[in-house]
Amino acid sequence: MNATTTSASNISGKSAGDSLRFYGVWLVGIATLILLPMIFSSGGSLTSFSLIGIAIVFALSYNILLGQTGLLSFGHAVHYGLGGFAACHVMNAVVSHGWPVPLPFIPLFGGLGGLAFAMIIGWVMTKRAGTVFSMISLGIAELVASSSLILRSVFGGESGISTDRTALPKMFGWTFGPQIQVYYLIAFWLVISAIAMYALTRTPLGRISNAVRDNPERVQFIGYDPHVVRYIAFCFAGFFAGVAGGLAAINFEIANAAYLGAIQSGLVLFSTFIGGVAFFFGPILGAILVTYLQLGLTSVTGVWQLYFGIIFIGIVMLSPGGIAGLIMMHRPLARAGTLQTVIPSYVVAAVPTLALACGVILTIESIARTHSGQSSPINLFGVAFTPASPMTWASAAILIVVGFFVARLSWRRVADAWDRAATIARDRGYLA
Amino acid sequence: MTAAIELNAVEKRFGNVGIIRDLNLSVAQGERHAIIGPNGAGKSTTFNLISGHIRPSSGEVRLNGDVISGLGPFEINRRGLSRSFQVTNVFSRMSVWENVRCAVLWATGHRYAFWKNVDSLPEVRERTSQILDDIHLTHRRDVPAGLLTYAEQRELEIGITIAGGANVVLLDEPTAGMSHAETDRAVALIRRLTEGKTLVIVEHDMSVVFGLADRISVLVYGHIIASGTPEEIRRDPKVKEAYLGEEAH
Amino acid sequence: MLELIVISTLNGLLFGMLLFLLSSGLTVIFSMMGVLNFAHASFYMLGAFFGFQLTKWIGFWPALLLAPLLVGAIGMAVERYGLRNTHKHGHVAELLLTFGLAFAIEEIVAMMWGRSPVDYRVPALLDFPAFTIFSTNYPAYKIFMLAVSIVIFVALLIVLKRTRVGLIVQAALTHPHMVGHLGHNVGRVFMLVFGVGSALAGIAGVIAGPALVTQSDMAAALGPILFVVIVFGGLGSLPGAFIASLVIGLVQTFAVALNGSLASAFGPLDPSAGPSVLTDIWNVTIAQVAPIVPYLLLVIILIVRPMGLMGTRES
Numbered sequence: 001m002n003a004t005t006t007s008a009s010n011i012s013g014k015s016a017g018d019s020l021r022f023y024g025v026w027l028v029g030i031a032t033l034i035l036l037p038m039i040f041s042s043g044g045s046l047t048s049f050s051l052i053g054i055a056i057v058f059a060l061s062y063n064i065l066l067g068q069t070g071l072l073s074f075g076h077a078v079h080y081g082l083g084g085f086a087a088c089h090v091m092n093a094v095v096s097h098g099w100p101v102p103l104p105f106i107p108l109f110g111g112l113g114g115l116a117f118a119m120i121i122g123w124v125m126t127k128r129a130g131t132v133f134s135m136i137s138l139g140i141a142e143l144v145a146s147s148s149l150i151l152r153s154v155f156g157g158e159s160g161i162s163t164d165r166t167a168l169p170k171m172f173g174w175t176f177g178p179q180i181q182v183y184y185l186i187a188f189w190l191v192i193s194a195i196a197m198y199a200l201t202r203t204p205l206g207r208i209s210n211a212v213r214d215n216p217e218r219v220q221f222i223g224y225d226p227h228v229v230r231y232i233a234f235c236f237a238g239f240f241a242g243v244a245g246g247l248a249a250i251n252f253e254i255a256n257a258a259y260l261g262a263i264q265s266g267l268v269l270f271s272t273f274i275g276g277v278a279f280f281f282g283p284i285l286g287a288i289l290v291t292y293l294q295l296g297l298t299s300v301t302g303v304w305q306l307y308f309g310i311i312f313i314g315i316v317m318l319s320p321g322g323i324a325g326l327i328m329m330h331r332p333l334a335r336a337g338t339l340q341t342v343i344p345s346y347v348v349a350a351v352p353t354l355a356l357a358c359g360v361i362l363t364i365e366s367i368a369r370t371h372s373g374q375s376s377p378i379n380l381f382g383v384a385f386t387p388a389s390p391m392t393w394a395s396a397a398i399l400i401v402v403g404f405f406v407a408r409l410s411w412r413r414v415a416d417a418w419d420r421a422a423t424i425a426r427d428r429g430y431l432a
Numbered sequence: 433m434t435a436a437i438e439l440n441a442v443e444k445r446f447g448n449v450g451i452i453r454d455l456n457l458s459v460a461q462g463e464r465h466a467i468i469g470p471n472g473a474g475k476s477t478t479f480n481l482i483s484g485h486i487r488p489s490s491g492e493v494r495l496n497g498d499v500i501s502g503l504g505p506f507e508i509n510r511r512g513l514s515r516s517f518q519v520t521n522v523f524s525r526m527s528v529w530e531n532v533r534c535a536v537l538w539a540t541g542h543r544y545a546f547w548k549n550v551d552s553l554p555e556v557r558e559r560t561s562q563i564l565d566d567i568h569l570t571h572r573r574d575v576p577a578g579l580l581t582y583a584e585q586r587e588l589e590i591g592i593t594i595a596g597g598a599n600v601v602l603l604d605e606p607t608a609g610m611s612h613a614e615t616d617r618a619v620a621l622i623r624r625l626t627e628g629k630t631l632v633i634v635e636h637d638m639s640v641v642f643g644l645a646d647r648i649s650v651l652v653y654g655h656i657i658a659s660g661t662p663e664e665i666r667r668d669p670k671v672k673e674a675y676l677g678e679e680a681h
Numbered sequence: 682m683l684e685l686i687v688i689s690t691l692n693g694l695l696f697g698m699l700l701f702l703l704s705s706g707l708t709v710i711f712s713m714m715g716v717l718n719f720a721h722a723s724f725y726m727l728g729a730f731f732g733f734q735l736t737k738w739i740g741f742w743p744a745l746l747l748a749p750l751l752v753g754a755i756g757m758a759v760e761r762y763g764l765r766n767t768h769k770h771g772h773v774a775e776l777l778l779t780f781g782l783a784f785a786i787e788e789i790v791a792m793m794w795g796r797s798p799v800d801y802r803v804p805a806l807l808d809f810p811a812f813t814i815f816s817t818n819y820p821a822y823k824i825f826m827l828a829v830s831i832v833i834f835v836a837l838l839i840v841l842k843r844t845r846v847g848l849i850v851q852a853a854l855t856h857p858h859m860v861g862h863l864g865h866n867v868g869r870v871f872m873l874v875f876g877v878g879s880a881l882a883g884i885a886g887v888i889a890g891p892a893l894v895t896q897s898d899m900a901a902a903l904g905p906i907l908f909v910v911i912v913f914g915g916l917g918s919l920p921g922a923f924i925a926s927l928v929i930g931l932v933q934t935f936a937v938a939l940n941g942s943l944a945s946a947f948g949p950l951d952p953s954a955g956p957s958v959l960t961d962i963w964n965v966t967i968a969q970v971a972p973i974v975p976y977l978l979l980v981i982i983l984i985v986r987p988m989g990l991m992g993t994r995e996s
Contacts, residue, residue, distance in 0.1 A: 205546040
């Protein structure tokens with residue numbers, strides 16, 4: 001999973017070591033998925049793992065658009081949601097008609113639901129790329145979300161469409177009642193989808209999608225219609241988003257209007273971008289992090305969404321390559337053996353940066369808690385602060401001001417250390 | 433034999449301004465044809481008209497006898513016409529190898545295939561490495577195109593243009609901004625790569641033009657004032673007056 | 682019926698003019714800077730909440746002046762410290778920055794003022810019926826809103842036609858590539874344009890707040906409609922944005938006012954058929970469809986005329 005989507009290095013002379021490492025990464029990933037519930041077997045962690053698995057499939061499907069084809073969609077949840085509804089309806093139909101379709105095949109129907117809508121609406125939507133596509137995607141998302149409340153017979157109105165996953169025909173004696181069985185079902189589809197989406201990046205279509213992303217004008221002069229390329233990529237993204245929606249429908253045994261709403265579309269954009277769009281594994285990291293934060297922060301703070309917004313703005317402004325971009329930035333240094341010269345400056349810079357972050361958190365929590373009438377103390381690394389007390393305000397102000405200036409200084413030193421390390425790496429031929 | 437490219441009474445107006453007026457041009461099969469003219473004469477516009485980048489306001493463009501005006505650029509490209517750009521126009525975030533390989537894919541019939549592994553298509557691989565060899569960029573194959581030097585990007589631009597195996601090649605100022613040594617190298621490259629093909633070239637460097645072209649057309653204010661062999665053009669008084677006189681290279 | 686037509690026309694014009702206050706700024710910013718400001722509706726929301734808060738502290742009339750200035754200042758800061766630094770990463774990064782901002786602003790507003798509507802009232806001076814048509818009292822405040830938006834509309838026209846900055850903006854609308862040649866003060870022009878656009882959105886918020894609902898989700902509700910307006914009108918076209926604003930304002934207002942459905946026009950369906958998509962569509966009232974009307978218009982225009990009503994540019 002290390003191969004980048006932008007440059008493929010080992011084309012003709014793929015060494016045995018490279019391909020071993022390549023398959024090794026995938027095998028380790030699969031082994032992790034199998035072993036995770038054996039190590040963390042509580043109901044809470046099983047639920048979290050299931051949600052993370054769904055989020056990964058969804059984020060990877062989104063990156064077919066954003067990272068591979070350069071299409072920034074604000075309405076990707078439409079396909080996710082329609083996939084969820086399709087899955088629910090198929091499950092209910094299977095039960096009422098007694099069709100011999102076991103549960104593990106249901107996500108496929110979710111995918112077909114997402115694909116069908118992508119095929120219908122995609123041709124018009126992908127006529128144009130760039131900002132226009134983004135705006136249209138938002139409009140279509142609003143259209144579908146609003147329509148879903150009108151077409152009650154299909155979408156079940158406010159309450160949604162519910163279903164019973166255990167009523168379907170059994171497979172291998174599994175009822176899919178217990179969460180652990182659902183988790184393995186999700187893990188199975190995660191592996192299948194991830195392999196399929198990775199393989200897609202290594203096909204002629206995948207490569208041409210990259211070309212369309214970089215330079216749609218030039219693509220026309222090497223024989224390709226960028227509109228067709230965008231359309232096919234859009235359909236694939238719709239299909240896998242539908243698979244994710246189908247998995248969600250199985251997991252929650254319900255599909256409702258929230259599935260295809262703006263918040264869901266925003267979350268997948270956040271996950272993918274924070275993780276990093278330029279690398280295949282970026283959205284995986286992003287989905288893990290965002291889902292984990294979402295689950296973890298809700299119990300700690302009432303304004304977790306604000307923190308999301310701030311993290312997202314920070315990534316956009318400071319590291320548009322996302323977490324994956326940050327990690328991969330260091331690969332040439334590691335290869336050239338100069339990484340250790342940078343690390344001390346990171347450690348130094350981390351202290352004031354953390355102080356700054358603590359100051360911001362104190363401020364936000366103080367405001368949030370006083371405005372919502374809570375007076376529970378803010379617990380920061382074992383230190384309890386009373387919201388909006390003079391002591392808290394003073395600490396926050398000092399942390400922010402001092403943290404900001406010291407952080408600025410120390411990050412400048414990081415940049416210097418980086419330049420030195422990169423120069424050596426370049427001399428040694430590890431950096432273009 | 434039908435002409436490779438034929439322009440009949442082509443006009444292009446932007447609003448009320450006529451950029452191209454009554455343009456007639458015929459390029460024979462296998463001919464190396466240069467279009468010269470002062471800045472703003474409409475040379476690049478002519479290329480854009482031929483390659484389908486913009487549509488003529490009136491008149492028709494024919495490729496090997498078939499009318500192509502009104503078709504999209506990709507349709508024209510599929511009929512065997514390829515062009516390069518004056519401003520380097522490559523896929524900057526992709527590697528040199530990927531750039532050339534993408535340009536090979538349509539011509540080798542893989543089109544929009546999403547069921548084939550792009551790395552295990554032997555004819556694609558061979559053709560791509562052949563072209564990388566031809567443009568002397570094999571040693572830079574894994575470098576993102578955006579990080580190449582200017583001269584390397586110009587060579588890659590030519591590589592992408594010829595990679596699809598088009599029979600009619602349009603090169604828009606391929607040596608612009610190059611040093612003398614780089615220009616010589618590029619000319620040799622162009623000569624070798626367009627062997628047996630029809631070549632139309634827009635160029636400012638007169639030594640390149642007169643060294644390379646079988647025939648030359650002179651474009652002034654969107655209209656061809658003279659067309660002929662290098663000798664005829666050199667002697668043509670109209671050309672001397674309208675072009676060589678005011679902007680000697 | 683006539684009563685409904687007159688009242689809805691007035692309300693539709695009003696809503697349309699409000700939309701234009703927002704879409705004009707959005708269009709100019711997009712044309713000059715290539716940035717689709719996702720947070721534009723958020724500035725409108727900030728205008729409403731600042732208006733509400735300042736009205737409580739210093740009264741409505743000073744607030745009407747001060748709140749837009751505050752919003753404009755925030756807009757300029759966003760341009761100067763946010764967009765300008767993000768510009769090197771391309772338009773997608775810029776768009777994402779404004780998207781993140783819109784998200785963060787909504788959360789901040791919810792944190793400060795809560796998620797339920799605030800009690801932002803029409804100023805006492807304007808709290809009387811302006812006139813009575815048939816049996817309906819038309820509030821004076823709405824006439825005031827209409828007047829303010831028309832005054833601003835005229836002022837904008839004069840600025841565009843008569844001032845240097847106006848000429849630059851006009852040139853940028855027709856020849857976007859020329860903006861780069863403005864020289865060293867291009868940054869200041871951008872900041873100014875962004876600030877004025879945000880302030881206009883702020884004014885719209887201050888005056889719309891008392892008449893509509895001032896709530897932390899008002900930006901998210903209006904933002905997509907704004908995008909529909911500028912795509913519908915044709916990207917980069919101010920006349921297009923104007924026409925589209927009025928069209929969408931009128932269409933939506935009329936839709937909300939109409940209670941008819943296919944069932945009321947043609948009689949109910951055979952009840953034995955049971956619930957289906959057909960019965961859903963048959964029984965839905967036009968008022969219930971109103972929220973999706975702008976998006977239906979968007980889809981139709983994309984199929985019929987992809988560059989929008991008055992658009993000339995492909996992208």
